[in-house]
Amino acid sequence: MPLQSRAARASLLPTRCHDRDGDTVIDNISRREVLGAVIGAAAASAVSAQAHVKPVGFAVVGLGKLALGQIIPGFRNCRSAHLTALVSGHPDKANRIAAEHNVSAGSVYNYANFDRIAADPTIDVVYIVLPNFMHAEYAIRAMNAGKHVLCEKPMASTVADAEAMIAAAKSTNRKLMIAYRCQYEPLNLHAMRLLRRNALGRPRLVVTNMGRQSDLSDPSDAWRLDMQKSGGGALADMGIYGINGSRYLLNEEPLEVRARARTNRADPRFQTVEDLITWEFKFPSGAVSINCTSFDQAGTMAWEVYGEVGKMTADPGCFYNGNRLTVTGVRGEDEPKIVEIDQFAREMDWMADIVRGRAPLISPGEEGLQDMRLIHAILESVAKDGAPVRTDWDYRRAHDPAAV
Numbered sequence: 221m222p223l224q225s226r227a228a229r230a231s232l233l234p235t236r237c238h239d240r241d242g243d244t245v246i247d248n249i250s251r252r253e254v255l256g257a258v259i260g261a262a263a264a265s266a267v268s269a270q271a272h273v274k275p276v277g278f279a280v281v282g283l284g285k286l287a288l289g290q291i292i293p294g295f296r297n298c299r300s301a302h303l304t305a306l307v308s309g310h311p312d313k314a315n316r317i318a319a320e321h322n323v324s325a326g327s328v329y330n331y332a333n334f335d336r337i338a339a340d341p342t343i344d345v346v347y348i349v350l351p352n353f354m355h356a357e358y359a360i361r362a363m364n365a366g367k368h369v370l371c372e373k374p375m376a377s378t379v380a381d382a383e384a385m386i387a388a389a390k391s392t393n394r395k396l397m398i399a400y401r402c403q404y405e406p407l408n409l410h411a412m413r414l415l416r417r418n419a420l421g422r423p424r425l426v427v428t429n430m431g432r433q434s435d436l437s438d439p440s441d442a443w444r445l446d447m448q449k450s451g452g453g454a455l456a457d458m459g460i461y462g463i464n465g466s467r468y469l470l471n472e473e474p475l476e477v478r479a480r481a482r483t484n485r486a487d488p489r490f491q492t493v494e495d496l497i498t499w500e501f502k503f504p505s506g507a508v509s510i511n512c513t514s515f516d517q518a519g520t521m522a523w524e525v526y527g528e529v530g531k532m533t534a535d536p537g538c539f540y541n542g543n544r545l546t547v548t549g550v551r552g553e554d555e556p557k558i559v560e561i562d563q564f565a566r567e568m569d570w571m572a573d574i575v576r577g578r579a580p581l582i583s584p585g586e587e588g589l590q591d592m593r594l595i596h597a598i599l600e601s602v603a604k605d606g607a608p609v610r611t612d613w614d615y616r617r618a619h620d621p622a623a624v
C-alpha cells in the first residue's frame with residue numbers, strides 16, 4: 221500500500237518550530253519536550269550501537285508488496301534484526317531475493333516444506349506478511365516449530381483465528397507481536413505523550429479517516445476485496461488504523477459502537493465487503509471517536525484530536541513517511557519537529573529486543589484480538605443498520621506505548 225503524501229513529496233520532515241516564549245511553544249507544550257524526544261532517540265541508537273550481540277534471525281513469509289517494498293529493505297536499517305530466511309510460493313522470486321540479501325539458499329522455504337524451519341537455527345522470529353486469512357495458519361505452524369512470531373495487521377481474518385493464535389503462543393511459550401507500526405512511530409508516540417499530560421485539556425473527540433482507492437485487477441487488492449480472505453475489506457485493511465489509533469490516542473477502550481455502511485453493490489469491487497463505513501466509539505471518559513474508512517476514496521491516513529483547550533491534527537498521521545503533526549493550543553499553532561525513522565526497522569528491532577528479554581511486548585496477540593473483536597462489532601452494528609453494539613468486554617492493554 222505505497223501511499224504518497226503531499227508532505228512526503230514536498231519534504232521529509234516538518235521544519236517549523238515556534239520559539240516565541242522562551243521554552244514554551246504553545247500552552248503546556250514545550251520545545252524542551254520536542255528536543256527531548258530527538259535527543260532520546262539519538263541516545264538510544266548510540267547505546268544500541270555499542271552493544272555487540274548476536275543478531276536475531278528473521279524469516280519473512282510471503283514476498284508480496286509490503287515484504288518487497290518495505291520489510292526486506294528495512295533490514296538494512298536494523299541494529300539487531302537480521303534477515304536469514306524466506307518463505308514463498310515462487311522459488312524464482314525467492315531465490316533472487318535471497319541472493320540479493322545474502323540469505324543462504326538452504327534457508328529458502330515454500331508453503332509445503334514450511335515446517336522444516338524447526339530445524340533451521342538461523343531463524344528466531346517468523347514475520348508473517350501473508351494475506352490476512354493465512355496469518356493464523358502460518359503463525360501457529362511457526363510457533364509449533366519453536367519460533368517467535370511477528371504478524372502483520374490485522375492479526376487474522378476472524379476472531380476465532382486470533383484466539384487460536386494466542387492459545388498457540390501460550391501453549392508453545394513463544395512471543396507473538398502484532399505489527400502495529402504506529403504504536404512505535406515517533407509522531408504518534410509524541411501525540412500520545414502530549415495527550416497523557418492533558419496538553420490539550422481533557423480529550424473530547426478523535427476523528428480518523430483511513431482509506432484509498434482499490435483495484436480488483438491488482439492481485440494484492442483482490443484478496444482485500446474478498447470478505448473470506450481479508451476479514452473486512454477497507455475496514456480490516458485501513459479502518460483498523462482508526463480503531464487502533466482511537467484506542468492508543470485516548471488510552472482507553474470503547475464501551476459501545478454504532479456503525480453504518482454505504483456500499484454500491486453494483487460495483488464489482490464490493491460484492492462481499494462493504495465500501496464506506498462510518499462508526500462512532502463511545503469511551504468511558506466521555507470522549508467519542510468518529511471514524512471513516514473506504515476503498516473508493518482518495519488515499520488518506522489522517523487523524524485529529526480535539527481537547528477542551530487545544531487540538532491536534534496528523535495529516536498524514538500513519539503513512540510510512542512524511543507524517544505531519546500540527547498542535548494548536550491557546551497561544552497558537554505549532555508543528556513539532558519529529559525524527560523520521562524506518563518504521564519497519566523499528567518494529568523488527570523491537571521484536572528482536574523482546575526475544576532477547578530487553579523490551580516489553582506492547583502489541584501482543586491480545587492487542588490484535590481487541591481490534592478483531594471491534595471489527596466484528598462494527599460489522600454487527602452495520603448489519604443492524606446502526607444499532608449500538610456493546611464492546612465493554614474488559615480488555616485492558618498491558619503496556620501504554622507512550623509510557624515505554
Ligand code: NDP
Nearest residue numbers: 282283284285286308309310349350351352372373374440
Ligand atoms: P500482497 O498480496 O502484495 O502479498 C502477499 C503475498 O503472500 C503474496 O505476494 C504471496 O507471496 C503470498 N501468498 C501466499 N498465498 C497467497 C494467496 N493465496 N493469495 C495471495 N497471496 C499469497 O499483500 P501485502 O504485502 O500488501 O500485505 C500482506 C500483509 O501485510 C497483509 O496482512 C496486510 O494487511 C499487511 N500490510 C501491512 C501494512 C502496514 O503498514 N503495516 C501495509 C501493507 C500491508 P509469494 O509469492 O512469495 O508466495
